[in-house]
């Protein structure tokens with residue numbers, strides 16, 4: 012007989028823990044879900060009318076079950092004691108110092124969450140690794156749990172990596188391409204796998220719930236992100252060839268994407284990928300390869316990240332060259348600051364690199380993003396020795412940002428930028444008025460007919 016899960020606890024109320032467990036509560040009214048976090052402000056926001064993250068559809072899901080079978084709390088101990096199943100959904104950023112700095116994932120948060128579970132648990136639990144972690148992390152979690160718990164308790168560890176994409180998280184969670192559950196191939200491991208599969212089966216067709224061994228599951232998450240990012244770097248590498256030859260990258264991407272073996276998705280050239288996952292997870296894979304003494308494999312994946320950096324630098328130098336080789340004191344309107352549309356998340360956003368380079372060149376930067384707060388922008392741009400506020404101002408609309416600007420730079424593909432009244436914008440800009448479309452979303456011909464000088468990737 013499989014274990015019936017009645018109470019779930021999730022450690023980590025971030026971009027993954029929050030939406031994922033809110034959807035479980037929404038789809039499984041018979042399960043009580045408590046999401047906990049160390050951050051009091053984050054939990055207070057989850058309990059308020061203004062949730063801490065922006066995600067289309069999230070408000071509806073949370074507001075419909077919060078207080079019914081969905082709770083947000085800072086009381087981790089109580090939630091862990093009561094739970095049959097615990098998701099560990101804490102952050103795993105790239106290490107900044109020590110061994111593997113700049114590549115390896117920092118597992119300190121995963122480890123301390125694991126120790127916390129071991130210390131307070133009074134009964135057996137299924138512990139689910141939701142965070143993205145290097146291959147074989149589950150093994151370390153088990154060692155910690157077994158070494159620190161009471162003798163009469165057992166822990167079954169599962170790997171259940173999350174494949175949601177920010178900006179479409181709720182839709183991705185409601186209609187996932189697949190749910191991956193890795194477990195030890197022992198009778199107990201299989202039973203735990205089955206218990207988690209039963210939860211997802213409340214709304215996910217069973218042929219989309221894949222069960223594998225633990226290590227395959229852990230590696231599949233890194234592999235999926237590396238393959239996705241590789242497509243972006245591949246198309247961006249081709250965009251450089253297009254610019255040098257006069258070929259059009261959108262046409263090339265369309266022609267290639269029509270090949271059913273290649274497919275059309277993720278072939279949009281841009282100023283480069285951002286977000287908290289792609290770069291971090293590839294670097295993690297690079298580190299893993301090096302640890303396994305596979306330097307050629309490491310170099311292969313590292314190139315995906317290197318090309319992404321090259322693409323950002325290339326875009327900045329194109330802007331400077333076009334603006335007559337100097338942007339000192341020129342006004343640049345940066346439209347978009349989030350790493351992609353439909354999210355307020357700015358982690359590793361290409362806009363940060365662009366703006367920092369503009370500041371270095373002594374430009375006057377005016378930023379507008381529909382979902383990113385002023386505080387967040389200044390936090391992201393702050394650097395030792397640079398008085399950012401002297402060079403950067405925040406606008407409340409794209410129109411306001413563009414007044415007296417010499418150039419507009421599209422850094423995020425927000426839909427509202429496609430619908431702007433560019434005649435009105437053109438009137439108020441310095442002439443010649445330049446637009447640099449880093450996301451290939453604008454109709455260049457139309458803008459040129461207004462009088463703009465348009466440059467696209």
Ligand code: NAI
Pocket residue numbers: 022023024025026027028047048049050053087100101102103120123124127141142143144173174175176177287288
């Ligand atoms: P996040 O930084 O938004 O959230 C993590 C939260 O965990 C923070 O609020 C932090 O305060 C909390 N936390 C840390 N230690 C804790 C503890 N011991 N107890 C309770 N709370 C604790 O991170 P995010 O974006 O949610 O990512 C979480 C994991 O999911 C990472 O491993 C990431 O790689 C992975 N992931 C992220 C995706 C994304 O799109 N953001 C997509 C798929 C996976």
